[in-house]
Amino acid sequence: MTRKTVRIAMNGVTGRMGHHQHLVRSILALREQGGLDLGEGTVLWPEPVLVGRREHALRALAERHGLEHVSTDLDAVLADPSVDIYFDAQVTSAREEALKKAIAAGKHVYTEKPSATGLAGALDLARLATDAGIKHGVVQDxxxxxxxxxxxxxxxxxxxxxxxxxxxxxxxxxxxxxxxxxxxxxxxxxxxxxxxxxxxxxxxxxxxxxxxxxxxxxxxxxxxxxxxxxxxxxxxxxxxxxxxxxxxxxxxxxxxxxxxxxxxxxxxxxxxxxxxxxxxxxxxxxxxxxxxxxxxxxxxxxxxxxxxxxxxxxxxxxxxxxxxxxxxxxxxNGFKAQWELFLKHVYADAPYRWDLLAGARGVxxxxxxxxxxxxxxxxxxxxxxx
Known part of the structure; x- marks a missing residue:
């Protein structure tokens, strides 16, 4: 089996939902099971990069789970070519701007809902992501x-x-x-x-x-x-x-x-x-x-x-x-099941319909x-x- 490592910037995982459901019960659970089998002899190994505003909270979280990478500089993380995916579980008011930055940096984006504070912003994100040719998804757990x-x-x-x-x-x-x-x-x-x-x-x-x-x-x-x-x-x-x-x-x-x-x-x-x-x-x-x-x-x-x-x-x-x-x-776990589908969409071109346009309907x-x-x-x- 060939192991393919994918670095995922995870913003907002010091919050309850981001921590428990997305980091622990999804990404870390995938690591505990040995990675995600993509078929044809390839296993995907997710490597989270914890992003947020409070460095002490990020480092405490990383230490608790044996992780190495934390940052309070979102722009620097998005400029890192080794980071493939940006995930957002921040407060809603901060999400739209961060997603726009990630899309502009060419990252695939996966986000909690609502994707924006209004329909105009949500549709703008969907258009930007489509025009950029990236893969995008919204949590619909x-x-x-x-x-x-x-x-x-x-x-x-x-x-x-x-x-x-x-x-x-x-x-x-x-x-x-x-x-x-x-x-x-x-x-x-x-x-x-x-x-x-x-x-x-x-x-x-x-x-x-x-x-x-x-x-x-x-x-x-x-x-x-x-x-x-x-x-x-x-x-x-x-x-x-x-x-x-x-x-x-x-x-x-x-x-x-x-x-x-x-x-x-x-x-x-x-x-x-x-x-x-x-x-x-x-x-x-x-x-x-x-x-x-x-x-x-x-x-x-x-x-x-x-x-x-x-x-x-x-x-x-x-x-x-x-x-x-x-x-x-x-x-x-429902969050983990959707993470698996999104990762297979990005790395194995599997079909996926819960995209930013679907998220815009919710907004x-x-x-x-x-x-x-x-x-x-x-x-x-x-x-x-x-």
Whole structure:
């Protein structure tokens, strides 16, 4: 076997998502398994170069994981011809400029979403990358969750018949930061810093709906800032200026209607932090991060509304679990699975459709969702192209 080393500049991996999902559970996990097999006797060996603003944090991270290369000089890293790929997991407000620099330097780019703070910037990135002839991708990790992979299997197998509706519930209580530390960084709740649940989650909902059920044709959203004051990482109070909840209705190609609630101010009373119920003429399913349950038309009970009598059975027990069917090793980490596909796209010319234009669709939906809430009306979602 021939080992091909690829140096990947990873910007923003001192943050929770960049560190745990992209560095540890994706790139370092690939190294632990001996690299990525590209076929024809070649194994790809990823060599991360940690990039960021805080040198002490980068060096501590590198020491913890036995890595050698860190830098606080992004321009110098991008000028290094031995670096092939630039990955961005920074705060949203810093991402667009850094991606433009990487594209101008001729690097392949892979980025967390949203790719930019607005549709114009996201489309500009897609055009620049296409014109530069580089490979580019946007993280769309939820497509690779075991629960949604099972749901996709049901769709492909025709289980639902004609799909009528999709109902999604996402969220959990994020502590305010005064009497218990918050689970999310404070910039998430400041609009000026690119925060807000619409900007964060609507790009996810766009690709989930687009890939599984059909393109979003219209959006009607209502946003709220339910918790107006929070405390930052230093224990200082600040005004929450970004939305922490959004209630959206999406009309899809083919006629299905999706309704998705997103909130950082809700206490969880469901099996998983995100769940989607899909109802069709032939059957229904409820899918979460890992699990998926179904109820076929032929086994659907006949509920009768009677408030005078207690319910004598469990509605949940009337559903059937969808098996994993993934072999002895089961499902891989979703972030790692998409990293593998992107690396094969770059180095083995494998097909890959989750590019910067796909990322721009997510930015568009977030932008139009905010407009819908501000104007109090349903907004059409036009198709975009380069």
């Amino acid at each position: 939820k497509l690779f969750l075991p629960g949604l992979l099972k749901l996709k299997r049901l769709i492909d197998g025709g289980f639902f018949g004609r799909i009528l509706s999709v109902r999604g519930e996402f969220g959990y209580w994020v502590f305010e930061g005064d009497w218990q530390p918050a689970q999310r960084p404070s910039w998430n709740y400041r609009a000026a810093d690119g925060g807000g649940i619409v900007v964060d989650m609507f790009p996810h909902w766009e690709y989930v709906l687009h890939e599984l059920f059909g393109r979003v044709r219209s959006v009607q959203a209502l946003t709220a800032t339910h918790v107006p004051q929070r405390w930052d990482e230093g224990g200082k109070p600040y005004d929450a200026t970004a939305d922490d909840a959004a209630y959206g209705i999406f009309e899809l190609d083919g006629g299905a209607i999706a309704q998705i609630n997103s909130s950082w101010a809700v206490r969880v009373n469901r099996d998983e932090l995100v769940e989607f119920q899909v109802d069709g003429t032939e059957g229904s399913a409820v899918a979460g991060l890992r699990n998926c349950r179904v109820q076929h038309r032929s086994t659907t009970p006949k509920p009768v509304w009677n408030p005078d009598l207690p319910v004598a059975h469990s509605f949940r027990d009337q559903w059937q679990e969808v098996p994993d069917n993934q072999g002895p090793e089961g499902f891989d 568009q939906l977030a932008e139009l969702g905010l407009r819908s809430s501000a104007e109090g009306r349903r907004v059409d979602v036009p198709e975009i192209a380069l």
